[in-house]
Amino acid sequence: MTVLGPALEEDTATYVFAVCGHVDHNTLTALPGIGVSFPVRPLPFGALTAVVQHVEAAHFSEDAWRARLSDERELERCARAHHDVVSAAALRGPTIPLPLATLYRSDARASQALRKDAERFRTVLRRIDGRVEWAVKVYAHTPPTPATAPMAEKGRDGSSPRDGRAYLERKRGLQKRREQRHDEALHTAETVDSALRAVAVASRRLRTHAQEPREPARTQVLNAAYLVDEKRGEEVARTVLELRRSTGADIEMSGPWVPYSFVGEVGP
Structure with a gap:
């Protein structure tokens, strides 16, 4: 989980799915994304593009994420939604998926932070292209x-040395196999x-x-x-x-x- 910046105070936050060179807006608009209330969209930063979505900040705070992701079904839903967006962007060209729950307080904060890693992003995009x-x-x-064989003839004390040795030999043979x-x-x-x-x-x-x-x-x-x-x-x-x-x-x-x-x- 990557909730970035101070506690989210605005009504919305910016969720980042991936980074790519370019993505067609129409490729993303039909996707529900992670929050469903806002459209998935491109966010250019320099020569690169982030795939983002506004989400309701109150529902995506660090505490809210912990509560959400402790629910196995909700975790699976979020992971699938994240993957679906990444996969759709990747159909149009090399795409770098970001970790689940990468959040910024605003588009401006997202762009500012992503620009700092622009060279690294370009290197990775070249590496995975095609x-x-x-x-x-x-x-x-x-x-x-194997099932334990029935005990054979026993001694006065109820034990059977032959059976005991055979059992140990079977155990050793099984372990060796x-x-x-x-x-x-x-x-x-x-x-x-x-x-x-x-x-x-x-x-x-x-x-x-x-x-x-x-x-x-x-x-x-x-x-x-x-x-x-x-x-x-x-x-x-x-x-x-x-x-x-x-x-x-x-x-x-x-x-x-x-x-x-x-x-x-x-x-x-």
Whole structure:
């Protein structure tokens, strides 16, 4: 969350979605944006343009944002609305998405602050021009724990040494298989990453996600983003398909996306 400047005191504040070279006003007017009461519109600053929207200041103060974003549904709605505006602008040319909830007290404050980063914005726009982001994830699968065999003949104290040893051996064998599969998955992840970096102009290894409760046997071992020339999208898809066939790995691919992972810390 990026609420900038002193506490918002005016009736409206300026919400900034993105920065681009130029965007057609008509591309934005049909979008509801984040606040819906005011139109999404371009805000020129020098040779660049910000995509902005007036919002009701009382509903977008820092405290109001905290309350809003603690609601999972409201957080999803805001994130989708933000992404929809960024995506619409990106259809017309390279676009730098700014973080969710980037707010200024006025258009004048927004323009003044964004001008300070104009050179950095231009550098990033040149970098992502004609390029898109593809996301790739690789998963390892943990073998299920076998059911414990029924106890056989017991001694006087009710114990069975043979069963105890067999149980420990099964546990050790299961742990060894898990470790082997995990090591193999990590090796596969490196193979996947290496093959896709050969297609991309840049790549980023992102933090892997924790196991989902509904899929406890599925562990993410690679979460990566690749910046790729638009014309090479089919090559990315073919590469992932070939990797699935050659490695047998569980590989997920999504995109093309606006290059969120490659704009760096370009917010004000």
